[in-house]
Amino acid sequence: IKPRRGSAAKHTFKVNNRRELDFFLDYVPDPIIQEYLPGPEITNDVVCDLTGNLLAVISRQRIEVRWGEVAKGVTIYNAEIAAACAKIATALPAVGVITVQCMMKDGVPHFTEINARLGGGVPLGIAAGVDTPRYLLAQAAGQPLDTPPIGLYQKGLYLTRFDDSFFLTDETRQQIASQPL
Numbered sequence: 001i002k003p004r005r006g007s008a009a010k011h012t013f014k015v016n017n018r019r020e021l022d023f024f025l026d027y028v029p030d031p032i033i034q035e036y037l038p039g040p041e042i043t044n045d046v047v048c049d050l051t052g053n054l055l056a057v058i059s060r061q062r063i064e065v066r067w068g069e070v071a072k073g074v075t076i077y078n079a080e081i082a083a084a085c086a087k088i089a090t091a092l093p094a095v096g097v098i099t100v101q102c103m104m105k106d107g108v109p110h111f112t113e114i115n116a117r118l119g120g121g122v123p124l125g126i127a128a129g130v131d132t133p134r135y136l137l138a139q140a141a142g143q144p145l146d147t148p149p150i151g152l153y154q155k156g157l158y159l160t161r162f163d164d165s166f167f168l169t170d171e172t173r174q175q176i177a178s179q180p181l
Helices: 018-027 079-091 122-128 132-140 170-177
Strands: 041-048 054-066 069-076 096-105 108-115 158-160
Touching: 041 069, 041 079, 041 132, 054 079, 054 122, 054 132, 069 122, 079 096, 079 108, 096 132, 122 132, 122 158
Parallel strands: none
Antiparallel strands: 041 054, 041 096, 054 069, 069 158, 096 108
């Protein structure tokens, strides 16, 4: 159960019985109920030109998610997922980029979301050879595109993110704050 207009898995819960369902129906704002899909979760960047023609599909498996964004992921290729993403993009029709998410269950993709934006894991796709932002900028500038064939990118490329801490004294903080922008 989750909110109809949720974000970052906030107020999303796995319900195991009727008692839990009754509780969460009252707790979750504007709830929807979906089948539980154990995953893994696959995020797909789907890029179309300005007339809706498919240019690229790159798939990333989410290994770890923090605050709704991928913390660890790996590029994969699944022909069934790529074909389904192409079908979705054509049916919409999509212009520019869409992010299509699916959960795997028993080896079968179950599509859960379509977002008209770049996903937070797009740097992994860029590193693997599908430079989605460059394709979008080239289209906007009317420049020719040189996108690789569907599925031709580096598979098995991992991304991991980390936090870092910065320590400042009051004096250093004031020096930084006083610098012109």
